[in-house]
Amino acid sequence: xxxxxxxxxxxxxxxxxxxxxxxxxxxxxxxxxxxxxxxxxxxxxxxxxxxxxxxxxxxxxxxxxxxxxxxxxxxxxxxxxxxxxxxxxxxxxxxxxxxxxxxxxxxxxxxxxxxxxxxxxxxxxxxxxxxxxxxxxxxxxxxxxxxxxxxxxxxxxxxxxxxxxxxxxxxxxxxxxxxxxxxxxxxxxxxxxxxxxxxxxxxxxxxxxxxxxxxxxxxxxxxxxxxxxxxxxxxxxxxxxxxxxxxxxxxxxxxxxxxxxxxxxxxxxxxxxxxxxxxxxxxxxxxxxxxxxxxxxxxxxxxxxxxxxxxxxxxxxxxxxxxxxxxxxxxxxxxxxxxxxxxxxxxxxxxxxxxxxxxxxxxxxxxxxxxxxxxxxxxxxxxxxxxxxxxxxxxxxxxxxxxxxxxxxxxxxxxxxxxxxxxxxxxxxxxxxxxxxxxxxxxxxxxxxxxxxxxxxxxxxxxxxxxxxxxxxxxxxxxxxxxxxxxxxxxxxxxxxxxxxxxxxxxxxxxxxxxxxxxxxxxxxxxxxxxxxxxxxxxxxxxxxxxxxxxxxxxxxxxxxxxxxxxxxxxxxxxxxxxxxxxxxxxxxxx
Amino acid sequence: xxxxxxxxxxxxxxxxxxxxxxxxxxxxxxxxxxxxxxxxxxxxxxxxxxxxxxxxxxxxxxxxxxxxxxxxxxxxxxxxxxxxxxxxxxxxxxxxxxxxxxxxxxxxxxxxxxxxxxxxxxxxxxxxxxxxxxxxxxxxxxxxxxxxxxxxxxxxxxxxxxxxxxxxxxxxxxxxxxxxxxxxxxxxxxxxxxxxxxxxxxxxxxxxxxxxxxxxxxxxxxxxxxxxxxxxxxxxxxxxxxxxxxxxxxxxxxxxxxxxxxxxxxxxxxxxxxxxxxxxxxxxxxxxxxxxxxxxxxxxxxxxxxxxxxxxxxxxxxxxxxxxxxxxxxxxxxxxxxxxxx
Numbered sequence: 022x023x024x025x026x027x028x029x030x031x032x033x034x035x036x037x038x039x040x041x042x043x044x045x046x047x048x049x050x051x052x053x054x055x056x057x058x059x060x061x062x063x064x065x066x067x068x069x070x071x072x073x074x075x076x077x078x079x080x081x082x083x084x085x086x087x088x089x090x091x092x093x094x095x096x097x098x099x100x101x102x103x104x105x106x107x108x109x110x111x112x113x114x115x116x117x118x119x120x121x122x123x124x125x126x127x128x129x130x131x132x133x134x135x136x137x138x139x140x141x142x143x144x145x146x147x148x149x150x151x152x153x154x155x156x157x158x159x160x161x162x163x164x165x166x167x168x169x170x171x172x173x174x175x176x177x178x179x180x181x182x183x184x185x186x187x188x189x190x191x192x193x194x195x196x197x198x199x200x201x202x203x204x205x206x207x208x209x210x211x212x213x214x215x216x217x218x219x220x221x222x223x224x225x226x227x228x229x230x231x232x233x234x235x236x237x238x239x240x241x242x243x244x245x246x247x248x249x250x251x252x253x254x255x256x257x258x259x260x261x262x263x264x265x266x267x268x269x270x271x272x273x274x275x276x277x278x279x280x281x282x283x284x285x286x287x288x289x290x291x292x293x294x295x296x297x298x299x300x301x302x303x304x305x306x307x308x309x310x311x312x313x314x315x316x317x318x319x320x321x322x323x324x325x326x327x328x329x330x331x332x333x334x335x336x337x338x339x340x341x342x343x344x345x346x347x348x349x350x351x352x353x354x355x356x357x358x359x360x361x362x363x364x365x366x367x368x369x370x371x372x373x374x375x376x377x378x379x380x381x382x383x384x385x386x387x388x389x390x391x392x393x394x395x396x397x398x399x400x401x402x403x404x405x406x407x408x409x410x411x412x413x414x415x416x417x418x419x420x421x422x423x424x425x426x427x428x429x430x431x432x433x434x435x436x437x438x439x440x441x442x443x444x445x446x447x448x449x450x451x452x453x454x455x456x457x458x459x460x461x462x463x464x465x466x467x468x469x470x471x472x473x474x475x476x477x478x479x480x481x482x483x484x485x486x487x488x489x490x491x492x493x494x495x496x497x498x499x500x501x502x503x504x505x506x507x508x509x510x511x512x513x514x515x516x517x518x519x520x521x522x523x524x525x526x527x528x529x530x531x532x533x534x535x536x537x538x539x540x541x542x543x544x545x546x547x548x549x550x551x552x553x554x555x556x557x558x559x560x561x562x563x564x565x566x567x568x569x570x571x572x573x574x575x576x577x578x579x580x581x582x583x584x585x586x587x588x589x590x591x592x593x594x595x596x597x598x599x600x601x602x603x604x605x606x607x608x609x610x611x612x
Numbered sequence: 613x614x615x616x617x618x619x620x621x622x623x624x625x626x627x628x629x630x631x632x633x634x635x636x637x638x639x640x641x642x643x644x645x646x647x648x649x650x651x652x653x654x655x656x657x658x659x660x661x662x663x664x665x666x667x668x669x670x671x672x673x674x675x676x677x678x679x680x681x682x683x684x685x686x687x688x689x690x691x692x693x694x695x696x697x698x699x700x701x702x703x704x705x706x707x708x709x710x711x712x713x714x715x716x717x718x719x720x721x722x723x724x725x726x727x728x729x730x731x732x733x734x735x736x737x738x739x740x741x742x743x744x745x746x747x748x749x750x751x752x753x754x755x756x757x758x759x760x761x762x763x764x765x766x767x768x769x770x771x772x773x774x775x776x777x778x779x780x781x782x783x784x785x786x787x788x789x790x791x792x793x794x795x796x797x798x799x800x801x802x803x804x805x806x807x808x809x810x811x812x813x814x815x816x817x818x819x820x821x822x823x824x825x826x827x828x829x830x831x832x833x834x835x836x837x838x839x840x841x842x843x844x845x846x847x848x849x850x851x852x853x854x855x856x857x858x859x860x861x862x863x864x865x866x867x868x869x870x871x872x873x874x875x876x877x878x879x880x881x882x883x884x885x886x887x888x889x890x891x892x893x894x895x896x897x898x899x900x901x902x903x904x905x906x907x908x909x910x911x912x913x914x915x916x917x918x919x920x921x922x923x924x925x926x927x928x929x930x931x932x933x934x935x936x937x938x939x940x941x942x943x944x945x946x947x948x949x950x951x952x953x954x
Contacts, residue, residue: 037950037952235949281938286695286924289724293689296686299696300697301699301700420941462683464686474631
């Protein structure tokens, strides 16, 4: 189903629509088909206007079995179109999904425009001459449904046909059956008598800034951004990682980029993953480690080492719902405290948050620039939603981008490992192999003036101040906080971070059109925060902070700026809907 | 004609830092440090290309005293950090210094994986069978019955044998020595250095404060000759002072027995010849129980295979050859793209 969704996404993009997707799949590999926990769903919102989210209520739902219907029907708007594979509504499947009565017969779907088609039978019919088993034949039914939907939205089948031919090059009978099913679904739309009122939809291309586009997932954009950042810094990229959902795409993507000077190392555990990255940075590469919350927890001590020895390090957290194993495939943004505070000792690092799949590219480059300039770890907060979701991306011209090449320390004159640049407070990066700069570093406190081990009380204060000062000083390199939409001061600011950008932007834009005085502020630099953020917030009578957690940024804002910000929390493992944010804004306005 | 003067050969003392060494007086670590500095001079190590990486514990202070690059990291994780260093710069000669707590307890997993992967580096494990820096608790190598602050009635967990552990992990080089074996230690270190791949050296090291003389039953001068066997590839496994003993396979079994040469018709011809490429023999030698058997020292096992970092490098080179274009603009534009017109 995820592959089918990716094909439809591409078709929408090629038709010039703006779009946003939300792949929602179970944690289990090949979870039993027909059970409600095994439902793999793919949601796409596309259109001829700017698309901010994967959509609130569904206009059309394609349910391939009773379980999918049971799980997804609540999201279909009243009057929406429901296509069901009636061939999959057997007694057994109904029981598996927990239906006592067949919903196709008991009137419970009367509020929708239901199109019942025996897709299973029609698919088998379509593939019967292609020499595949019944089991393999039935697997083509997603393509049949896709063919029908392509007909409804006037989409071109050719790219999907090409894709199937390439994907199943070694099993041509699978390729031709899938293509036959796709064509049969399309022909069904063309020839069958559809119920009254069902017609083809013509979705015009959206008004989009001219340029060269592609679709991109967060995993791709982040990986490419890291490669780009390393290139701009003049460094080789090293990724030490351990498989974990939903962070693994970054390991997979970077593993295929050896020709871009990328070394990947699948370590024995999360700790070894971050430690190998620290070793790589120590030796002069850009060390990166990528994980999700539980893995980041394991890396805590090593991140502290990188802070103590003042080496560059990029840590990527693709957040998922917690605590503990939580909901591995469901999204949440509840690791903000962990990112900012989650280590022993006074252990400041820089924290950035990505707001959408394509935004990951620029955030990754900014992370590399800050980490190498200030010799400090930078943690990038992204989430499972961003990692897997796709959106169109206007491809930047990398060749015109200005670099920030690293200068390693090579001069032995007056050298010690903790000599600091007076402006940035960053220590010099002297890598093994440099003649005459032999030195020792470690997790024990160092003397500010000599770099040797020091247990001296006053020195510890001085070094603690230097580490904190270095990170807070990085705020000079951070863009001032801007208001995304709405007035720069006034009644109500809606402050968000991370992947809530889309729904907040959708909600605030809609309300502005209605004449409501409301503003959107979206924080990318979680730590240190933009220098003007406090003043900006104080310019609003009220501040609300919608977050997919129990209230983390809101507490940070309150403690840093003493503003009376109020949290709006959603922890269902699903992104906010635009309507939910609107409701929260209206409620705040009326209270 | 200009004659370029030969670079001055460095002496062992040139590998010592100006830092005051802070181990307890009489600690076995001093002797190991000296042996390492001697080894450095012998192999003419370039201080700028040599890196000592350690974890946490008494032994892990070692890098501070070596005039090379050094990284004193966190408890148990040195092998992982060293792996990152090797994968980044294959020109660096990397030595991991660890102890029985650091290496076989908190860092057991990393030791396992660095050995099985065969990353080209040397791991020197100082085994004193006790936690020193945390003030004397029993460690995974402590013998059953060890009384310590955390085991007042005696420890009762089954100890690990670091050398058999290393062999079980798939290490391709395993050797042993003793802190006070001033002549033998540099030989073992040099062999470890020569081996391409992960080399594991266990050094029996006396902790004078918390576990003094725990190895005295085979290291004490008076008993050493009858309780140690220095194994050498191609030589018979013979040891002993006045009474010459040897090791042979007990007939009809795959276990060793210690026999007296000249007794019961046993001659030197009956004694096993050490084959350092034989994994089974190495395992039998490393596992010999005391006091029925001597402690095997020297290179127990050396059977090199391709190192992890070399394969990583060759995969990288091959990919670069196949895909010489590293244009980032092209990477971003591969796959389906479309143009939006005005």
